[in-house]
Amino acid sequence: MKKPIYLDYSATTPVDPRVAKTLCSYLTVEDGLFGNAASRSHQYGWDAEEAVEKARKNVADLIGANPKEIVWTSGATESDNLAIKGVAQFYAKKGKHIITCKTEHKAVLDTCRHLEREGFEVTYLDPEQDGLVDLGKLEAAMRDDTILVSIMHVNNEIGVIQDVKAIGELCRSRKILFHSDAAQSAGKVPIDVEEMKIDLLSLSAHKIYGPKGMGALYVRRKPRVRLEAQMHGGGHERGMRSGTLATHQIVGMGEAFRLAREEMAAENERVRMLRDRMLEGLKDIEEVYINGDMEQRVPHNLNISFNFVEGESLMMALSELAVSSGSACTSASLEPSYVLRALGRSDELAHSSIRFSIGRFTTEADIDRAVELCHQKISKLRELSPLWDMYKEGIDLSTVQWSAH
Amino acid sequence: MAYSDKVMDHYENPRNVGNFDKDESDVGTGMVGAPACGDVMRLQIKVNEQGVIEDACFKTYGCGSAIASSSLVTEWVKGKSLDEAGEIKNSQIAEELALPPVKIHCSVLAEDAIKAAIDDFKSKQKG
Ligand SMILES: Cc1ncc(COP(=O)(O)O)c(C=O)c1O
Numbered sequence: 001m002k003k004p005i006y007l008d009y010s011a012t013t014p015v016d017p018r019v020a021k022t023l024c025s026y027l028t029v030e031d032g033l034f035g036n037a038a039s040r041s042h043q044y045g046w047d048a049e050e051a052v053e054k055a056r057k058n059v060a061d062l063i064g065a066n067p068k069e070i071v072w073t074s075g076a077t078e079s080d081n082l083a084i085k086g087v088a089q090f091y092a093k094k095g096k097h098i099i100t101c102k103t104e105h106k107a108v109l110d111t112c113r114h115l116e117r118e119g120f121e122v123t124y125l126d127p128e129q130d131g132l133v134d135l136g137k138l139e140a141a142m143r144d145d146t147i148l149v150s151i152m153h154v155n156n157e158i159g160v161i162q163d164v165k166a167i168g169e170l171c172r173s174r175k176i177l178f179h180s181d182a183a184q185s186a187g188k189v190p191i192d193v194e195e196m197k198i199d200l201l202s203l204s205a206h207k208i209y210g211p212k213g214m215g216a217l218y219v220r221r222k223p224r225v226r227l228e229a230q231m232h233g234g235g236h237e238r239g240m241r242s243g244t245l246a247t248h249q250i251v252g253m254g255e256a257f258r259l260a261r262e263e264m265a266a267e268n269e270r271v272r273m274l275r276d277r278m279l280e281g282l283k284d285i286e287e288v289y290i291n292g293d294m295e296q297r298v299p300h301n302l303n304i305s306f307n308f309v310e311g312e313s314l315m316m317a318l319s320e321l322a323v324s325s326g327s328a329c330t331s332a333s334l335e336p337s338y339v340l341r342a343l344g345r346s347d348e349l350a351h352s353s354i355r356f357s358i359g360r361f362t363t364e365a366d367i368d369r370a371v372e373l374c375h376q377k378i379s380k381l382r383e384l385s386p387l388w389d390m391y392k393e394g395i396d397l398s399t400v401q402w403s404a405h
Numbered sequence: 406m407a408y409s410d411k412v413m414d415h416y417e418n419p420r421n422v423g424n425f426d427k428d429e430s431d432v433g434t435g436m437v438g439a440p441a442c443g444d445v446m447r448l449q450i451k452v453n454e455q456g457v458i459e460d461a462c463f464k465t466y467g468c469g470s471a472i473a474s475s476s477l478v479t480e481w482v483k484g485k486s487l488d489e490a491g492e493i494k495n496s497q498i499a500e501e502l503a504l505p506p507v508k509i510h511c512s513v514l515a516e517d518a519i520k521a522a523i524d525d526f527k528s529k530q531k532g
Contacts (some may be wrong), residue, residue, distance in 0.1 A: 385464060386465065
């Protein structure tokens, strides 16, 4: 069977062949670059250390940081955990209040829930209907004992870009640390941790054509941010994260970040053109709703609800496309997306949403095929839908008494 | 999620999709579920003077298993008396379609839809 068209770049990206090539040269005895970066007594160690430091610089350069401020981790999940738990535990004597937003990734939300069980207090802000955090509401939530604000840069489901610069300024003026999860923004949106006044920034390699299981946490040095380590051992990464460095993974992440810095502008242009082509193609389908603000948004993401068709059957119908659904029916829970719910979307619209995410290897032909399939399948499913019938008869579905089950 | 061949077959080629005029006296309509829960089934039966279901049709908003469950029951109820149709159990539907545990509620909904259609028809005869 032919492989489906990949339109799920927000879930993960393929490794760029240039990255794969570099990464693979740090594994075998033939290449001779398999050393432990912590080995100070021989060439193998020195070579590995040099490669690691070069990669560290490439990662730092993409976000306007100093290489000394980059801590290697296993991915953005670990970075979020280290940043939030690390700060909470270190600064607990100063205060025990944290602010975040309901549309954050689970790596942030679940970490906060965990801290609540340990006696911290967390405010989960409601986003506005467009998915953005209101600065006034953020400021109103700040207290004297607030030690940390964690607001993601770009949302993974709806692609909206938060105004992290304004948030950073607000936090700095109130002497509150600011953490941002940039797993979905690095390589898509320019980042400058100085200008944005970000104190901690989570990064992942596999969202920008690097390997899975690799990430980094930016930890500000001036003014210095302190963390309680979550992984204890040999004291690697200045004690913040022990464990032998995964040279090949690190080199892969470094190369991916270097390429992102060089190619981001041109790539965004191309991706935006594809996204607009897709939007143009889908626009004439009746009753479609874009989720999240269209302006403050990365061009890679299109999250659309097709009213009166259910998400899982739509996914089945679109099996020729690899996309994500806003409804978690595919797992055991039958829960509509908590992100769309937080935007105030009805359960119905949340259930019928699809996230298309476009990337480096998407072609015009891919987009055209996706548009054609959407037209075909949505009209087929609407033919099957009693809700569509009722809508066409002019019945307001919100006034219908549904039988609960 | 992997679907059984039977679910795929009903999903790809749903049987008896359509509407009957719900105001006709020989038609019973059952609509169950709620959009917020992700599935709504509308099942209609046409009953002859002998009390036998002559024809059936459906429309379903829901996942593949919900569509398949309702498509299947339109086939099953045809030719059955109201009492026989009322005895169709969700477990039979689930077994026929090899539904996984998380999709059992789709077969429950299909059973409820049959019962609702029968009740609707019966209440029309009284009235
Ligand atoms: C916003 C965001 N944060 C964190 C993660 C987790 O990243 P990783 O897979 O590197 O742990 C993801 C990816 O799923 C994400 O989109």
